[in-house]
Each structure stands twice: as structure tokens, then as C-alpha cells.
Amino acid sequence: MTNPAQGQAPNPQRPTGSKTMTDLLALVDAERTLVNWLLRQRGACLADIVAHTQIELAATEAMLNDLIATGFLVYDVSADPAVYRPNLVSRKPRTVPDQLWNAMD
């Protein structure tokens, strides 16, 4: 039997929209400032983001991709041009029971 305490493999299927405002506070300055700004704008396209951050394109894109990977942003291609939008919820989905079940497998 596996000890649940050792079953700490991160859930690869982490649902999007699982980040909260509290998580936002924990981001490093540059990322937090960018997400704050996107929250106020309610999303922005890459050109506008680059114009705002004044950081070079490649670095900005890398930061945006990181924020998508960690679930803070989504890339909405239904808009033209496509926009980066904050993807925050007020409560975390309860993933603990799932993790426990996985650990018991």
C-alpha cells in the first residue's frame, strides 16, 4: 500500500482556472504587475502588452507563456487579434480528494 503522504506527484491534469487572487499576490514582481495590468484591461493582445511593458518581445512572450502554463492566463484565439486574459477564480476546485485517490491507486 502506498502511503498517501508520499504520493506527491503533481497532478498533470491541473485544471485551468484554478488560480486565485491570493496566488496572484505570490507571483514575482514582474509577473504580478503584468497580470494586475491585464486584469484592469480585461485582456490585451501581444502588441499592446509589449507596448505597455516595454520589455523586448521574446522576453514578454516567454513570461506570457509561463503564466499560461501555470494557469494565470489563457490565450483567447476567438478574439481578433488574439488576446491574453487573466484566468482567476474565487475558490480553488477541490483537488485534494483526487490527489488522495490517485495516491491510493
Next chain:
Amino acid sequence: MAQVISIHSFRGGTGKSNLTANIATAVASHGKRVAIVDTDIQSPGIHVLFGLDEEDFTHSLNDYLWDKCSAKDAAYDVTAHATTASGTSADISGTVYLVPSSLKVGEIAKILREGYDVGLLNDGFHDLIDQLNLDYLFIDTHPGLNEETLLSIAISDRMVIILRPDRQDFLGTAVTLEVAQKLDVPDITLLVNKAPDIYPRETLIDKVQTQYGVPVGGLFYENDEMLQLASGGIFWLHHPDHAFSQEVHIVARQLIAAES
């Protein structure tokens, strides 16, 4: 551009709902179009100041967050409910809308348990601004720092923090200010409420401003008339000549001046 103003305090009972209703109505008396959103989902209450109860609303903020209605459907024109001491409607030249939060136990529990999409709340604020053609959107909040208050801080143009001259409030306000700075709030105003009348005005204002390095927009003394009114109305309409009411108007004029 409409201004989004959120009203906070770290601890409960500082006077957020009363000051929000009073200041918002005072701003509307200058011909402005304002809305108040009750984001205190856990313990809603600001509708009481307009003499309204549950039966007066078909929709609430909760319905909007569950996609059961548009944000505008949950906004009620309460201008005529701002009454004077004689019970007649005050002649407010602007308009006051209120978006109440549900008072149904099941609905409160559901939203606290399941949460909601933060983007939807943010979109709702902007829908209200656009569709009701607002000049100001006031957000009344639950005390302390929780997900709802963090969002309202993050998207506001101005944050008003209310504190009492009390050591616990002083500590909590420092925490709230730190969070506001992390969320890049452009303007912050402190309001001191429930000051005991033993404190001279200038001394207290000076002390608070020095402590936080943030301007004090108003100082309100604890008073019996307010206690007697017991949230049964908009104070300045009931006691137009009271020092508290004059201070409400000073704050309202500051908000209007800051925008123009």
C-alpha cells in the same frame, strides 16, 4: 471615464456600508450617476440603508455570477429610496443604483462553496458602467482580505480604507496597504471613523498620515445620532447640518475633484 472606487476595512464594523451609502448618495447629489455593488456576499447589508429588503429584489449579484441574469438586471434604481428624516424622497439630482447580494442562506452558501469566475465579476462591473452610463461605481466589501476584496482592490481606480483609531485597526490597515501596493492601486484614501471626541482633529489626522504616508480624506467622530439612526437611512439626508454630514460632502467633493 468612470471611476471604480472600492471601500475596505481590515476589521468589521468600521462603518464601510454606512459611509459608502452616504458618500455615493452625496456624489449623486452633484448630478452624477453612481452604482453601489454589494460584494459582501457572506454578510450583505447595504440595501438596508435604502429601506429595502429581500422582497424588493428579483435579482442579485449572485444571479449574475451564475449567469441567470445580466449585471444590469441586478441593478435597482434606489434614488427615490434615499429619504429625509420626514420620510419623503430627497431631491437627488443624479441617480443611485444598487446591486444587492442575495440574502438567501442557500445562495450565500453555494457561492462561498463553489466560488465563481473572477473575470465574470470584473466584466459585470464594466457592463454596469457601460450600460448604466455610470460616473462612479462604488464597491462595498466584506471586511478583511479575502478573494472578493482582493479582486475589488485589484481593479479599482481608487481604494478607500476605513479605520478606527484603534491599535488593531492600525495594524490591519498596514497589511491592507501592503496588499494594495502589490496590486498596483493608483490612488488610496484613508477615512478615520468612530473617532472618540477626546481626540483633536488635526492631531489625529496628522498621526494617521504620518504613520501610513497616505492622505486622510476625512475624519468622522463617533456620534449618538448615527447610533440612533442604526443604519435606518442615509445619515446626511436625515441630519444635513451635522458635522458628520459635512465631512461626507467634503469627501464626495474630493472624489469628484480628483476625477476632473
